[in-house]
Amino acid sequence: MSEPEGRGEHSMSARVRTKYTYEPGLTLSRFLRALGERRVEGGRCPGCAKVYVPPRVRCPACGAGPMTPVPVGDRGTIVSYTVVHVPVAGSPTKPPFAWAWIRLDGADVTFPHLLGGVPVEDIVVGQKVRAVWAPDDQLAPSWESILHFVPVPP
């Protein structure tokens, strides 16, 4: 099967540089600052008592709020995972890399993060994991304060 190559296509390359300030809001700011101190802080819904990591202003399940800050450990369980073989726009992580939904112990929802320290063929759903924190000089109010999660013995 042949295909027309570039016929009628027009494209322009332009470099655009934009300065911006990201303000995540009170709830997420508190969560991110805690990550910068090697702490995970979830939010407990005052209505249904579900614990969200990251916390929300209001509960996506029952609508109640505001959530009460609650400390959560840095250990949890792999709920699902994938080994990604394509570059992901905006991500500095080079493929292949393992990406997982992790539910921290004491939390009721998952969030996605990187998996490391394990051959990809050994990853299983249900595996217990713990966070590997960035060294002191790289800690920041950011998800990147957690480098990745690694399996821990059951």
Add this chain to the structure above:
Amino acid sequence: MAQKFEDDVVIAGIGQSAVGRRLGRAPLALTLDAITAAVADAGLSLDDIGGLASYPGGGTSVGPGFAGPSLADVYDALGLDVDFMMGSFEGPAQLGPVISGSLAISAGLTRHVVVFRTVTEGSARHAARGRQGGAGGESRETGRRAGGVEGPAVLSYALLARRHFHEYGTSRDQLAQIALTARKHAGLNPHAVFREPLTLDDYLSARMIADPLCLYDCDVHCDGSTAVVLSHAGYAADAPGPVVRLEAVGAAPPPRSQHPQHADLLPGRRAARQMWGRTDLRPGDVDVAGLYDGFSILTMFWLEALGFCGVGESGAFVAGGDRISLGGQLPVNTNGGQLSGGRLHGLGFLHEMCLQLRGQAGPRQAESARVAVVAVGALPYVGCLLLRADQ
């Protein structure tokens, strides 16, 4: 079943532009081809068209080549004079304009509404890849997603697919049947993008994108436009050809679709429940189906949500492929779907199901196709339609 607005509406015409990986034609030009074909097919002239509806509508940009022309541009180009117009990204996915247009007809705003969906993702993503200096020189198929322009959608669906595998024991051999059946059907569709035979070995040895989803689990970007003409049922007797009856719609979104934090393996369940609640027909009455396959796993989710099999049983349902192939119990995506036919994005399924119900699907005609379902979308936007052949 009580009187319902669906009874007031028929699909009187369908039309499609050329379809291909990279046609090098403007979105508006493709759109006008599709619309003029659909209007002629309905036996109408542009002067008869009283409404225009589309997904996603002007000003919406999800990615290069996604949006198509704005309704205003189409309106101007065709010199239309309409009483109803809408374009919306948020709603029952790409079937939103079909459902809204039908409601407008039933409510008496207008008698004939044109619905279109246009994509030029094939051309636009190719151009974007060149700009980003991504991997080049790969084969036509393997190169299509290189270059880092894909975004994170495939990651989310890979995580959902893995979860389905884990909870229900679904296997890659089973998931493969969605892609293999689509390719088999595409071989019977001269307009399909990929028509070469595909084997299970090809599938299992294909490049992994985000496991368990490989290259063949991801739909193929293309250029093309699809249009349908919705008409008041009173027009059916005057239409030159067979019309397609609208039996029931499902427009309800998934509940609290906090996509990244909850693994929802049945995003279409509320839309499906609504649709079955508006008809006396049952899943066993459906002869042929067009089920969204932006990623193959989504077709599995729809099979379960629509009740063609139990929750978690889609792997067993599609195993071996015979049941969802032409000649089987429920032929699925008879045009090759978006996996092999090309990502015409939702309305391609509707076009194909209309051809089937009109008995005009040629070598890929499903036997005695009287009832069809079209279901599109994923989290958080879904929609479905139940269609009937005319008497």
